[in-house]
Amino acid sequence: MGYLGGFPVTLKKWFEGVNTKNYRGGKGGKSDVKAPKPERLHGRHVLNKYEDGMEKCIGCELCAGVCPANCIYVRGAENSPQDPVSPGERYGFVYEINYLRCIHCDLCVEACPTQAITESKLFEFSFTNRDDAIYTKDELLVDDEGKPKQLPWEDWRDGEDEHTSGWMRATAPGGDASYEGKVGWSGELGYGVREPEIGQSVDLKASLRAKQSRISQDQSSQEETPHG
Amino acid sequence: MGDPYLSDGVDLGDVLLAAGKAVFAFTVLLVAVMLMVWFERKVVSRLQNRIGPNIAGPFGLFQTLADGIKLFFKEDVIPTKADRFVFQLAPYLSLIPAFLTFTIVPLAGDFSPGGSEGRVVIFGRETFMQVADVPVGILLFLAMSSLAVYGVMLAGWASGSKYPLLGSVRASAQAISYEAALGLSLASVLLLSGSLSTNAIVQVQAGEGFLGVVPNWNVIVSGFVPFIVFLIAGTAELNRPPFDFVEAEQEIVGGYHTEYSSIRFSLFFLAEFMNVVTLSAIMVTLFFGGPAGPAFGLLPGWVWGFIWFFSKLIVFLFLFVWFRAALPRLRYDQLMDLGWKVLIPLSLVWLLILAGIRLAQPDENGVSLLQVSDNPTINTAYFLGAALSVFALGALLLMVASKNARDDRLKSMGLKAVAIESAEVN
């Protein structure tokens, strides 16, 4: 079409409608929607708990050691025998993530030996000063029902705390493809033992079939006690 | 002819009326500019699958106002190496010509057949719905567009910095290149209208058209080509895309207004959009009949004039915005090539053709200026042929000369001359 080819294209765009989502930061009422997020998006971290309420974090500093952006500060401390915070000798006494540095690479999730640190899908958490940007353990830890804490400037919607770090369960602990589909992790407070995801195997159909069979197994065994 | 209310001497009422019309037009222009900015942003967004401003005011109408207020509060920076007086003067040099051009545009009026020829009565005085109806209106337009170049030129030079200097030099080169094409296509219109006064031009176009259905607009009468050339040249004059190399941020930061901030920057910004509105209005006036159009009752005639004018204006504004959305930017040498090598020859040729046809047209007495034969058609064909042969000769000479020049240049560089078709597009 030469020079005039752009005109029909752009005019057509007018009639295609807008792609802009009417996102108002959570303050816009019913029409305030977010663009749909991929299922395993890397967002804000949460520190998980076991199903009996004990914290999973053992203060081992592996996440801080592997972090390429040096944004995690961890200090461990001894668990008091009368009132242990985590099962074992050691728990995370100080746990801070500096979100001004975090690049959401999830290497910390990969490194954690207890799956204590996982990432939800929330990335709409804009703070306005540096103190707010450094999330302390209180803010990262899930609450008593296992749900992430919702800070005043965060815009949580339904479903953003599901499938946290689902990509980890696509390959299983350590990211090894040969463990795909095998549950190798413990249950989490509020969510139970999370399902293995469809993973990185080449045979996608096989993993889909496996997932279907797992789902139908779950449905047929609804009366059993929940996981974990 | 001039404005009727000035024909019988000037008294205080006339002066007040003139002042009032000026203020009113100024206000209308400013509001139009504001809305134009909004219009552009909204339309460009829609053409790009997005919403555009929608927060400041309903549908984002106050966005321009918000931007203006923001710019107002910014720090006014004058670089140390800048020539202070000229630096401060330049935005006004851009702004004022735009407004002055707007004064000659007829905004409303009943030009329908049997109407009042555009006259309305305000405060007991009969006047046109334009600020001034100067007998040399179009000349004023050309003069003002040349003056606007000064604003750009001086802004860049006075900034004392290299990007603005480059930008302004390029802008002024661009402007004067396309002014020739502008003027030549304008000449075609003038040939058909026979008058420099805008009112007269509109009146001519309000007349009977072809077969009674097709309006007598200059765009049709002059054969579309002058309009096309005027449109392209006008876009280049305005530094609008695709000719906005001058202020392209990716290329030279901000061009001539790099060093400007706060109010002065907003003045340049406003001036640019004022020019857009003004030029669209001129185009509507020159080629599309301005306020001319049938009046269908219900409303006073002059309101219909305004409605027609406004709708035509909107189309052009939309066209300019569409240009921005659809066309990639022309590189500077492509821009220059277009202006010098395409538009000027084209408009010149068309002028020749039109002139030829006009010469061959019989006047009221049935005799044309140059009567070669009695049959008007043959007469027309004769002169057309003459004009075209002149053009062909000129084109041939030009092609030969350019080829020779190219061969010489390549030989001086030590390369063999390759056929032009297989040469790479530069």
Next chain:
Amino acid sequence: MTIADKNANQVEAVTGVPFTLNGQELVANEGELLIDACDRNDVHIPRFCYHNRMKPVGMCRMCLVEVDTGRGPSLQPSCMLPVTPEMKVETETQVTKDAQDGVLELLLANHPLDCPVCDKGGECPLQDNAYAYGPGESRFVEEKRHFEKPIPISDLVNLDRERCILCDRCTRFASDVAGDSLIHFIDRGSQTQVNTFPDHPFASYFSGNTVQICPVGALTAEPYRFKARPWDLEATESTSTVDSSGARIVLQSSQDKMIRILGLDSDAVNWSWLSDKDRFIYEANNSEDRITQPLSKQGQDSHTKVRLTAAVAQTVEALRNSRSDRIGVIGGARAPLEGQYAWAKLFKAIVGTDNVAAQLGDCLPAPLLLSLPKTTIDTAFAPGSTVVLLGSDLKEDVPTLFLRLRHAVMEDGVKLIELTSRKTSLSELATVSIQLPAGTVGQFTTALLSGTASPLKSVSNKVFKKAAALVRGEAPVSVVLNRPNIAESPRYVADAVGAFRQHLPAAKFLPAVRRGNTIGAVEMGLAPGYLPGGVRLQSNFASAWPSIPEKAGVDTQGILQAAAAGKLETLVLLGADPLDDFPDKALAKKAFENVATVIAVDCFFNESVKQSDIILPVAMLGEVQGSFLNLEGRLSPLLAKVTAPDNAQADWIWAAEIASGLGVNIGFETLEELRSEISATVPAFADIDWSKLHSADDGPVLSSDRTWNLEFSEVASLPADPGYGLRLLVDHKLWDQGTMVANSSSLAGLAEDFYVRISPEDIRNFGLTKSDTVVIEVGSLSAEVAFVADARVPVGTLWAPVHLAGFDIRSFISLDTPVSFVRIMSLESTDG
């Protein structure tokens, strides 16, 4: 080095042992172990139980390599094999790799999955070797063995028995190197575990070393538990300032706080061993009670924070308003060398007073220290030498030197003659161990070096002759010198040194001073009558100093006496605590009451600082760069790793600021300028390359070209026994109420409470067998204290350690009496 002839019969006198390593022909040193020879040739053999400072045991089997000594290749532990000629070693064969793989698999079989919570993770040889040489997956699916964990085997060390790989390093260290056989293997088979004896915690002064050498996280230090990870740590080498041995250390910090100290293997000094005091004293840096802001009490009852400029101004005013001979300066032994020089210059050249004394009267006098011909530890403890220990228990005063001496005696055939006031930790190893009553050491040494019979009844002639033969024998003699008894006048030690000078001038000395940089202090002129470089006040001193005091000043005793008599206007304490450390407590108290202004440059509120008027906070170990002079005269670097808190500054910066407040340019503005000035002023430092001092190598030993220029008057006579019966022996324990120890949270609880020790025979003689408290009486003073029977105490001596909580034995020490005699009696026999 020549390569021996291939003909096996013709082994020439070569200086090396030829062998083949992985096909390459190399030469090893004589007697070198195979594992060391391979290390020297850049072939790393993994190991766990081998430590280059201990004898190998071959327990872990990790160092197995294929060795062919003529009968075919076989797997041998390379740590136990000295290189023999024509040995063929292959370290990369499949057999070797299978062996390494198998050893690791078996070690990991019962090893718990503790890595995330184990302190050793990240710096763990087991992790590293498993990664490099081990199997990628485990076949062990059974239940691992379980022990209760962790158990604290002492206040400082925790034991996790599940993690132990039974390498025997800790037990070997404890018994062979430290001499405290307090931990060992118990049980058998897969239940073998390391443990302590029942009711005997691992209360060794060297327990921290086992934590450092343990290849897994079985032994962990309580002060460091869970504090940080290896990747958090930033490190630098430095020198320990706790005692005068100058042990080389690695300072590790995280987030600008000192987190850990490790021992650095210094071949000349400490061989990577540290005492627990060296190792954990960094906790004082982070103590909450530390003084970090200048304080002032002028006129008021309590200290208030003042601005730094105000504090300096007040100090300057106090100094200006005092006559220069009415200013006394005590201390400086804790400061780095550069700080000491700056203080000396400030007070002697600018303020103009010579009443500057670094020591607190509980050690040897400066003239004595400065006149000693010194030697290095390596030379003194060279195999076959004779060492005379003339002083106190080295294990309490300079523990790292104790380890070196113990090794020398046990392994290198060094003969030790002990001339101490009581039996020490080396008594059982000494060739001759002689306990001398207080006041007799001078007389006895003279007899030992020149006499024929023992002058004391308590020492038999047989023992005397044996000792005399040794000391007058052919082996070179070195003397490890110390103050044996604080309650005894140092004149007697001076007499002993004089005896050496007279009768054995070739003898060299190691002044094993207890307090940190004392040697540096006296070398830099922080002693009355001396200028930097051990130069006497009256002699020519061509230097950059603007002036020199005309009159010699007095030492600590003189300063405190002047203060007590009301003749001292300003007393400056440079990190010294006379109220707690000066032997004559009453004198010190009176001095503080009668002195006008006290200025303290210190970091904690000890007794003396509490009574100071102006307190200037000073930077501590790891916060300031400087250097340290140890007992050999070796210069070691002190490097900085953390920033000093708030307004705590280096000593030399305080000195420079006070000088500028007095209107005089002290002559240097940077550390480099200060060091150049030291090099220019002190001849011994003229050739020092300060920039090279920062490496981990052992520093240069300054030439101690000293003449025995101490004037010795005639030997002091033995004091007459007033009939009390027991002589008081006062010395230090390693853990006491000293400022640094008391402010280190993990060490403060280790100090015992006060009790005296009496020999069992005396207990019987004085009828104390049925009681546990005794009444001590000196003159009109008496007190009831707890006591225990201790066979180490000779008959006729009462051993009372100083500076412990519960009772201050210094009440019974008076400087007027050169030897303190005490009367003891049981509680029942006192009146009322």
